[in-house]
Amino acid sequence: MTPDPYLLFLFGLGGVILLVAWLPLGLKRAPLSLAIVCVAIGVAVFSLGGLNFNPDPRTYDTLTERLTELVVIIALMGAGVKIDRPLGWRRWGSTWRLLGIAMPLTILSIAVLGVQALGLSLAMSVLLAAALAPTDPVLAADVQVGPPGSGEETEVRFALTSEAGFNDGLAFPFVHLALVFAAVAASTGDPMAWPSPQDWMHWAAMDLVWRIGAGLAMGWILGRVMGWVAFDLPHVRLSATGDGLVALGATLVVYTATEFVQGYGFLAVFIAALTLRARERNHEYHRALHDFADQVERLLIMLVLVLFGGAIAAGLLSSLTWSDVAVCAVILLVVRPLSGWIAMWGSDLTRREQWMSAILGVRGIGSFFYVAYGVNHGDFGSSERLWAITGAVVLMSVILHGVAATPLMAWVERPATGDPKAGEDNEAR
Numbered sequence: 001m002t003p004d005p006y007l008l009f010l011f012g013l014g015g016v017i018l019l020v021a022w023l024p025l026g027l028k029r030a031p032l033s034l035a036i037v038c039v040a041i042g043v044a045v046f047s048l049g050g051l052n053f054n055p056d057p058r059t060y061d062t063l064t065e066r067l068t069e070l071v072v073i074i075a076l077m078g079a080g081v082k083i084d085r086p087l088g089w090r091r092w093g094s095t096w097r098l099l100g101i102a103m104p105l106t107i108l109s110i111a112v113l114g115v116q117a118l119g120l121s122l123a124m125s126v127l128l129a130a131a132l133a134p135t136d137p138v139l140a141a142d143v144q145v146g147p148p149g150s151g152e153e154t155e156v157r158f159a160l161t162s163e164a165g166f167n168d169g170l171a172f173p174f175v176h177l178a179l180v181f182a183a184v185a186a187s188t189g190d191p192m193a194w195p196s197p198q199d200w201m202h203w204a205a206m207d208l209v210w211r212i213g214a215g216l217a218m219g220w221i222l223g224r225v226m227g228w229v230a231f232d233l234p235h236v237r238l239s240a241t242g243d244g245l246v247a248l249g250a251t252l253v254v255y256t257a258t259e260f261v262q263g264y265g266f267l268a269v270f271i272a273a274l275t276l277r278a279r280e281r282n283h284e285y286h287r288a289l290h291d292f293a294d295q296v297e298r299l300l301i302m303l304v305l306v307l308f309g310g311a312i313a314a315g316l317l318s319s320l321t322w323s324d325v326a327v328c329a330v331i332l333l334v335v336r337p338l339s340g341w342i343a344m345w346g347s348d349l350t351r352r353e354q355w356m357s358a359i360l361g362v363r364g365i366g367s368f369f370y371v372a373y374g375v376n377h378g379d380f381g382s383s384e385r386l387w388a389i390t391g392a393v394v395l396m397s398v399i400l401h402g403v404a405a406t407p408l409m410a411w412v413e414r415p416a417t418g419d420p421k422a423g424e425d426n427e428a429r
Helices: 005-026 034-047 061-082 093-116 122-132 155-170 172-188 197-231 246-260 265-279 285-313 322-344 351-359 365-377 384-412 420-428
Strands: none
Touching: 005 034, 005 285, 034 285, 034 384, 061 155, 061 246, 061 265, 061 285, 061 365, 093 122, 093 155, 093 322, 093 351, 122 172, 122 365, 122 384, 155 172, 155 197, 155 265, 155 351, 155 384, 172 197, 172 365, 197 246, 197 265, 246 265, 246 285, 265 285, 285 365, 285 384, 322 351, 322 384, 351 384, 365 384
């Protein structure tokens, strides 16, 4: 007798939830990540052919955009709440270096590779660069800071967490730039056509200045409001409930309110979380907010990654050539590490910390969102190869960083013995 599909679904959902709860503990000391296991499960389950569903993002592009969007904003709220360090120019020096130097270098390098090595149009190359440049706040749990007040905030963990919090929003102007290139190509028939000065001015004014400014302003204002409601509202302070569900509600309100005024919601959510944390920095309620956001995030991560594994099994990467694979490897192993090292050169971090901050730039769910967003809002032609290249980079990152992150973090967090600069810096701290 064939099992009821609904019962099979419930069985699978229950198994996924149990894995969400157990795997982080079971894999804590192993050089293996939750993400690798999820992708492997997806490949295995969908390869059996028992599910009458093809989770190809090219078929379900709108669903892919919305699901990955939800995962990222929840991850951004959790990342902002768990950062112990107050926001400041000098205190966040490593963050500004990664955002102001490493990210533009990465975008420029990937765009050039897209045109010169992959033969993509200007629009598609810029979209690929915007999608793959930001590090991911979703899949980077192994290299991020610990829960609020836990003390697990080394320089490398802080740099990677804060970078991932900001750069998911700061990549958006370049996604919109790709849309400008796509519109120009569609109107001229030339895939290598450049926008007019008027197009550049409109992009700079709207997509660069206004949207970033609105994201920062809305995040700060709504973060202040949430802080007042949570900690200062007489008699009915939300913190008195101890209910972490507030994290989800706050995330959705901040994100949508910012999108209403055409600001970058990703940026606003992270700023709101930082502002909320600053209101009562050492209050235990932040732990409840973080823990709830973390649980929801892990459940959604597993769902997305299992579907990603299913898409791989269904042929997502089938259009890749060996030259595509080589470029994907260059993006992960050369472009990001070199850009990150240039950005961190001359900083107060030790040599170990500089290299780890450069190397451990995880790519993941955010890249899927940006590709889906671009394809859904612009005319890029066939997106099959774009999805294949993005999927390949994310898969490589999941495997590479999943295996290497735990031992590398253990190595960089050990007291240095043979690095003179490291010893001097550690003594100074």
